[in-house]
Amino acid sequence: HTAPITYNYVSERVSLATALQKMEDIFHVNFNYNSATVANKYVYLEQFPQQGAFNASKIAQALQPLGLTIVQLGHSDYAIQRMTASNTITITGDEHKIINGTITNDKGEPVPGALITDQSTNKMVVADDQGHYTIEVNGATTLLIHAVGFVNKTVKAGNSAILNVQLSPDVKDLSAVVVTALGIKREEKALGYAIATLDGSKVNTVKDVNVVNSLSGKVAGVDIRSASSDPGGSVLITIRGASSIANNNQPLFVVDGVPVASANRSPNVPVGQVTVDYGSPISDVSPDDIASVTVLKGASAAALYGSRAANGVILITTKSGNGKNKKGLNVSANFSAIYDKAWQFPDFQSEFGAGDATGSVDPTNTLSTASWGPKLNDGSRHIQWNSPTDANGNKVPTDWIAYPDRVKDFYETGSTYTSNVAITGSNFRLSYTNLQNKGITPNTGLQRNNINLAAGYELSPKIKVTTNIAYTNNTSNNRPTFNRGSSGYILYTMPANINSRLLKDYWQQGQEGLQQWSQDQGSTDNPYFVAYQLTNAYNRHHVTGNVQLTMELAKGLTLMGRTGLDWYTETDESKRAVSAVQNPYGAYYIGNLFGSEQNTDFLLTYKKSLQHDFAFFVSVGGNRMDQHSNTQSQAASQLVMPGVYNISNAAAGTITNASYKASKRINSLYAMGELSYKSYAFLDLSARNDWSSALPANHNSYFYPSASLSLILSDMFRIEHSALSYAKVRLNWSKVGRDTDPYSLYNSFTFSSPDWGDVKMATFSTTLKNNNLKPEIATSYEVGTDLKFFNNRLGIEATWYTTDSRNQIIQIPTTMASGYSARIINAGEIRNRGWELAVHGTPVSGKFIWDIGANFTRNRNKVIALTDGITSYLQGTAEGMQYQVREGESLGDMYGNTWKTVPAGPYKGKELLDETGHSQNATGLIRIGNYNPDFSLGITNTFTYGHFTLNTLVDYRQGGKFFSYMFMNLLSDGRTKNTLRGRDLAHGGLAWNDGTSDRTDGMIEDGYIDDGNGNYVKNTNITDPESFYGDYYWKMHARNTFSATYVKLREVSLTYLFSKEQTGRLPISNLSISLIARNLFSWTAAGSGYDPETAMTIKSGSITPGTSSWSLPYTRSYGVKLGLNF
Amino acid sequence: CTKNFEEINTDPNTATTVNPQYLLSTALVKTAYPYQNEAFLDKPAEAARYITKVRNEGDDLFGWAGKTWDGYYGALTYNKTFHDLAASNGMLQYTAISDIIKVFNFAYITDLYGDIPYSEALLSKDSSIVHPVYDQQEDIYSSLLATLTAANDTLAANTQTIDADYDLLYGGVALNWRKFANALHLRLLLRMSKKSATAYTEMQHMLNNPGKFPLFESNSDDAGLRYLGVNAIDSWPGGNLNSKATEIDKYKPSKEIVDTLLRLNDPRLPVWAAPVSSTTGYTVDANLYVGVPNAISSPYDYNGGETHISKMAPIFYANQSDLLKASMMTYAEQCFILAEVVQAGKVTVSGETAASLYNKGIAASLDAYGISATAKAAYLAQASVQYNGTLAQLITQKWIANFLKGAEGWFDQRRTGYPVFVTGPLAAISEIPSRYKYPTTEQSYNLDQYNAAVTRQGADEITTKMWYLK
Structure with missing residues (x-):
């Protein structure tokens, strides 16, 4: 037709x-x-x-x-x-009979403008804007109803004067256009692989500081974890599971066709103790500028982006001008305010104060950092942290009172204000975004200013130039800190008798600027001192841009040339005030980072329709990528003059210098093509060859092909059934090669810094490099189907995939006795296999519309092989937990300590205690769990009624484990409610004598003891709570490991869109106001206070999921967004 | 497509070769500091009853898991590279020094574990050996001794200058290196004397030829690397640049050492330990200095808790102290080695008796800690200190002198049984451990060789006796 x-x-x-x-x-x-x-x-x-x-x-x-x-x-x-009845065009003809009727769609709504043709006379009429039509016919005839977007329908015109017709949507004609690799727009139906596209509104209604966070729960196959609840923090993304043992498994980000800086910076310990997470440079993309986000999953969809795309690609397309012929300017503005509130804390106990034992033989021993001390709020007085001293210099006991809000009091309400103004003309769009963030930790936050210009110009009808330039300045006076020494760590480990509010004045009276005043003078910093005087600032200038020239050389032949640059420079500055516990003389760090990547490419495309319903296109292209990085830093671990933060103020000999430069080039040539038949069969082929400077000369060229097939079965077999509207099958096979970091081929010498006095020390890596490396190869297969039912009211997309990564370039560990701790070799094979399922439907339609979308992800990872002689590989450790890679097991497996068990007899399998009734570790480490979920499910509901739209996103992750070091630590020092048991008689403590005194805090560890005669008897040895919790929990990773299952109501937004009538004479349009909330509700299998999602260890050089260390409390956010056009 | 690739992939940050002396400094720092670090903060300090950890007291309980040896072999890797660079430049003064450092490290490893990779060790780069065989301790010892002899000879004959700035131990004085090699030679001979028929004769041979085998003559000959206290890498492990005070607070002087020092009125006690902060409210020990017994329940509560227990003396909390070096071997130890073999009647030393050597050893130690001449004389004059001809007394004094120096206190105890230690009620085993268990990673990375070693030496347990202890 x-x-x-x-x-x-x-x-x-x-x-x-x-x-x-x-x-x-x-x-x-x-x-x-x-x-x-x-x-x-x-x-x-x-x-x-x-x-x-x-x-x-x-x-x-x-x-x-x-x-x-x-x-x-x-x-x-x-x-x-x-169109009204009066202006309806009537096409002339005989006048015999008049038929009236209404044309409606599948939802019963009128279809204005439907064309009604009398097939016997070819007379045509058009339905009006209510779907009404009137036609005069010659007796019995057949009417053909045609409307764009609907399946043609013929109805017999009988004697009836009224003929209402319902049309079915023509799904084929509504085929979506998506942006694919290299920025090529293609019809979704032609693609032989799964692709997920999110409209810009999906990421800029409930705005996140880091746009990547907005993808969470919205795309099947994508796993997103925030490193912390701080909006500016790092985000880890894996698409279809981790495939590489040694690499970071993060996808490639491409903005407007040009790759940009990798997602994550490594956390750093600049100087002193705390770990700083500087967040991800990708967060410099402003959500307001995003037109769409496309996720190319796995190697298959990404074959054309080369090496770095092996972990998938996230394509971001930014907004551009209105189009050539639109006159005038369109100005849009929007503003949002979101407030973060610290919400979930561990269940701290406030019944017992500082001390080493409730029944301590020394009642004055109440200055400990542990919380095993005397009962609080019982009218007693004890010597404590802020006791005044009497005339003899002895500390005076003061009221022993609990401060249950000691932790909560410290955190503030965080806020993020985002303002965006965009001016759009026919061939340009200029946008400015300002973001002001204040963290929940006092004196932390970030500011961002972002200018984005998209412009295009037609030099002639056949030559078009477009450009996108974005400049972002991202600054923070202080980032929140993690791990030991951070304010969170200090607060969480503070005994209940300390009033944190008193600590706000953190200088000692009379010694302002010279000596801090702390709850644990000389040993632990005051948390406010950490927040205000141990600061970690950064200032990043980030420019991304590209210029693209498209020329139509001949009919069907176009040439595209493009160069894109991603360039950033960052200054990090950390200050440590004098009297800091780790740096009593103060310290200072200043670091400069520079990174750039330039990609220059061309693409020549020829397309043609052939006879017999065939059409094809073929493209050939090339790319040159140049990466440069350059870092310098200086750290002074001691300063001479307090408060002077300049590197020249360093104490003599205490400056540590570091500088590093690296360059890499990859040249590529590629070709791709598509052959289509009758618009229902599409065969895609692609091939790419890379030449990487980082690989040895004899192995630096590698080739990888891909093939995919898409069949629109519903068209092939002419299925025109109301139940099944659309059916597509897709098949894909592809390979992706991967190179390595620069300078991985030969060992060489560096000098360590600082020097030993004035003596230099040469050093070298204990990883033996390899000048015979080959590229890694990942091979993937994918089968999927897209189905649409009931005229598009229900859609299902299902994909099954498997990816094998071979020849991995890994540092295989060797015994240090061989002289090197590891050698870089090609080894290992990792398989990821999984299902992705996306369902979307419209259960209710009419005045009230309910849209629901769900996506399901299940990935299974298997280590097929390591290498000869190696069956286990230590990928990393966090807080004593080992991440071992073992043949036959999975990446993400965690190994830790567990308890010994009774080997035989009636109590077989019960815990076996030592002779004195204490827990003992079993030999070796056992697999405690894997941090990856069994599956995850994201459910989006959209309810529309009149002007109101309510949108909700539920994120559900089932399975996986996480080890909470925080839980273990808090427990072992008596800081949480679950350590109350056994403290005194009221809490079930037993009366006992510890050898010197009578106590009432006796506890018995649950288990059995070898009685020496080969029999096992129930333990009856009494011990004190500290030993009990220390033994029973602290020793055993297994007892501090929890299910990571959670359900979160991640996003809720209620939007009211004003109509033109409502805004009336105001010079504005599209006025909308939204109430938004994040994390309104959260259920975790592990219980409150321990968020499995941000269970991470943030330490220098790495962010390790699965093990929670000292982090920020989980937050809940509320806000409002206002948007309008002028 | 690959034009300029070699240039792009040439690392601008590093050098392909360096002068050997830049690795002499590295090898020394990487050897001496970790050795001292372990002596203070790790298992040898508890096994020798110098330290009781009052929290996280796992090491005190002798539930010792496999112990990594990466640090020792890491130092050996630097040292081997130092040796190879020196050899390729014909710098025999450096190859000899490198050999002495090599023996020091390998001896320490085999003393800790027993059979270890030796002949095939450190060859990953040269020969692609990544599964080195474990050699028998007996064979390792004989090779180490031969290496020391050769190094002593090479240095005696060599006239090439040692860079004084980079010789952090001896400022470029070859004679001192020879003294160190020979003193170390004596230490190893004594260690294996129970098993080796030739140990005493070899010792006698050395003592008979002092010109050929110069030995330590005073404390100034000690092999000890000073601390600068400027940066973490050059500071004492207990100072604030490396540790939190709260962490070092967990390390208390053991009851065994404190009680011994109290019994002997030892003037070194206040140098090493701090008096209790409160003398009232104690429960079991009324002394001004109170050590904590090892492997007891709730050691932090001992004697009424924190304020009734001695801390380590302030020098152990400092980044640098003139009294503390990263001590590899001392003149005092050499005196005690000789006193023991003379006392046993196995060896004679010209002009010396067991008593004179014993007294020299004590005096050297007292001098090293700045004890005044009067206090020293008073101490030596005490009946309890005066030489009585027993091995128990001699080893006890050697044990005191070796306070937090290497693993010597522990090694002597396991060899002689002196001093007699209490294992503690919570100890997992009823004796002082004899060795470290092999690193757990060996079972992942070098399993076959590990299994062969365990089959030969005995179960990989801390109670298993290595060759020279059998």
Whole structure:
């Protein structure tokens, strides 16, 4: 029914105004219309005549579906009007019988502009904007109902004067256009692999500081974990599971066709003790500038991006100008405010204060950092941290009172204000975003200013230049800190008798600027001192940009040339005030980082339709990537003058210098092509060859191909059934090669810094490098189907995939006795296999609309092989937990200590205690769990009623384990409620004598003891709580490991969109206001206070999921967003 | 497509070769500091009853898991590279020094574990050997002794200058290195004397030829690397640049050492330990200095808790102290080695008796800690200190002198049984351990060789006796 269209480059979907403007240009006519009439209406240009004489009825035909019609006013003057009964064009014919009726869609809504043809006379009428039509026919005939976007329908016109017709949507014609590799727009149906696209509104309604966080729960196959609840923190993403043992498994980010800096910076310990997470440079992309986000999963979809795409690609397309013919400027503005509130804390106990034992023989021993001390709030007085001293210099006991809010009091309400203004003209878009963030930790936050310019110019109809330039300045006076020494660590480990509010004045009186005043003078920093005087600032200038030239060389032959740059420079500055516990004389760190990546590429494309329903296109291209990085830092571990933060103020000999430069180049040539048949069968082939400077000369060239097939079964077999509207099958096979870091081939010498006095020390890596490395190869297969039912009201996308990563370039550990701790070799094979399922449907439609979408992800990882002689590989450790990679097991397996068990007899398997009744570790480490979930499910619901839209996102992750070092630590020092048991008689303590005194805090560890005669008897030895919790929990990783299952109501937004009528004479449109919330509700299998999602160890050089160390409390956020156009 | 690739992939940050002396400093620092670190903060300090850890007291309980040896072999890797660079430049003064450092490290490893990779060790780069065989201790010892003899001879004959700045131990004085080699030679001979028929004759041969085998003559000959106290890498492990005070607070002087020093009125006690902060409210020990027994329940509560227990003396909390070096071997130890073999009647030393050597050893130690001449004389004059001809007394004094120096106190105890230690009620085994268990990683990375060694030497337990202890 329609002429074959080119499937590869679908003609442009433009606003109606643009199309009309084009008509005016071509035919030298003039259209008169009210802008409200054409607003928000879109058409395909090909629907309109492009040449020849001006034909108003052809335009009328195109306008019909929109409920519009064209009326001639003068010689070349026309009006575009809403269709009404009065202006309906009646096509002449015999007058015998009049039929009336209404044309509706599958939801019962009117279809304006449907074309009704009497097949016997070819007489045509058009339905009005209520879907009503009237036609005069000659007796019994057949009417053909045609409307764009619907399946043609023929109905017999009988004797009835009323004939209502319901049309089914034509799913095929609504085929979505998606941005794929290299920025090529293609019809989704032609793709032989799974792709996920999110509209910009999905990431900028409930805005996140880091746009990557907004993808959480929205895309099947994508696992997103925030390193902490701080909005500016790092985010870890894995797509279809971790495939590489040694690499970071993070996907490649591509903004407007140009790769940008990798997602994550390594956390750093600049000087002193605390760990700083500087966040991800990808967060410099402002959500307000995003038009769409496309996720290319796994190696298959990404074969054309080369090495770094092996972990998938996240393509971000930013907004651009309105289009060539749109006159005037469109100004849009929006503002959002989000407030973060620290929400989940561990269950701290506030019944017992500082001390080493409740029944301590020394009642004055109440200055300990442990919380095993005397009962609080019982009217007693004890010597404590802020006891005054008497005339003799002895500390005076003071009231022994609990401060249950000691932790909560410290945290503030965090806020993030985002303001965005964008000016859009016909060929440019200029946008400015300002973000002001204040963290929940006092004196932390970040500011961001972002300017984004997209512009395009047509040098001639055949030559087009476009450019995107973004500049972002990201600064923070102080980042929140993690791990030991951080304010969170200090607060969490503070006994209950300390009032944290008193610590706000953190200088000792009379010694301001010289000596801090702390709850544990000389040993632990005051948390406020940490927040205000141990600061970690950064300032990053980040520029990304590209210039692209597209030329049509001949009919069907286009050439694209592009160069893109990602460039950033960052200064990190850390200050440590004098009297800091780790740096009593103060310290200072300043570091400069520079990174750049330039990609220059070309793509030559030829497309052609052939006879017999075949069409093809073929592209060849090339790319050169140059990466440079350069870092320098200086750290002074002691300062001379307090408060002077300049490197020249370093104490003599205490400066540590570091500098590093690295460069890498990859040259690539690639070709891709598609052959399509009758627009229902599509075969894609691609091939790429890379040459990497980082690999040895004899192995630096590597080739990888891919092939995919897409079949639209519903078209092939002409299925026209109301239940099954669309069926597609896709198949894909591909390979991706991967190189390595620069300078991995030969060992060489460096000098360690600082020097030993004035003596240099040469050093070298104990990893033996390898000048015979080969590239890694990942091979993947993917099978999937897309199904649509009941006229598109239910859609299902299912994908099964498997990816094998071979020849991994890993540092295989060797015994240090061999002289080197590891050697870099090619080894190992990791398989990821999984299911992705996305379902979307519209259960209720009408005035009230309910849309639901769900995505399901299940990935299984298996270590197929390591290398000869190695069956286990230590990938890393965190807080004593080992991440071992063992053959036959999975990446992410955690190994830790567990308890011995009774080997035989009636109590076999019960815990075996030592002779004195204490827990003992079993020999060796056991597999305690894997941090990856069994599956994850994201569910989005959208309810629309009138002006209101309610949107919710539920994120559910089932399975996986996490080890909580924090839980273990808090427990072992008596800081949480679960350590109350046994403290005194009231808490179930037993009366006992510890050898010197009578106590009432006796406990018995649960287990059995070898009685020496080969029998096992129940333990009856009494011990004190500290030993009990220390033995029973502290020794055993297994007892501090929890299920990572959680359900979170991650996003809720309620939007009210004002209509034009409501805004009336105000010069604004699209006014909307949203109430938004994040993490309104959270259920975790592990219980409150221990968030499995941010269970991470943030330490120098790495962020390790699965083991929670000292982090920030989980937060809940509320806010409001206001958006409008001028 | 690969034009300029070699240039791009040439590391601008590093050098392909360096002058050997830059690795002499590295090898020394990487050997001496970790050795001292372990002596203070790790298992040898508890096994020798110098230290009781009052929290996280795992090491005190002798539930010792496999212990990594990466640090020792790491030092050996630097040392081997130092040796190879020196050899390729014909710098025999450095190859000899490198050999002495090599023997020091390998001896320490085999003393800790027994059979260890030796002949095939450190050859990953040269020969791609990543599964080195474990050699028998007997064979390792004979090779080490031969290496020391050769190094002593090489240095005697060599006239090439040692860079004084980079010789952090002896400022470029070859004679001192020879003294160190020979003193170390004596230490190893004594260690294996129970098993080796030739140990005493070899010792006698050395003592008969002092010109050829110069020995330590005073404390100034000690092999000890000073601390600068400027940066963490050059500071004492207990100072704030390396440790938190709260961490060092967990390390208390053991009851065994404190009680011994109290019994002997030893003037070194206040140098090493701090008096209790409160003399009232104690429960079991009324002394001004109170050590904590090892492997008891709730050691932090001992004697009424924190304020009734001695801390380590302030020098152990400092980044640098003139009294503390990273001590590899001392003149005092050499005196005690000789006193023991003379006392046993196995060896004679010209002009010396067991008593004179014993007294010299004590005096050297007292001098090293700045004890005044009067206090020294008073101490030596005490009946309890005066030489009585028993091995128990001699080893006890050697044990005191070796306070937190290497693992010597522990090694002597396991060899002689002196001093007699209490294992403690919570100890997992009823004796002082005899060795470290092999690193757990060996079972992952070198399993076959590990298994062969365990089959030959005995179960990989801390109670298993190595060759020279059998």
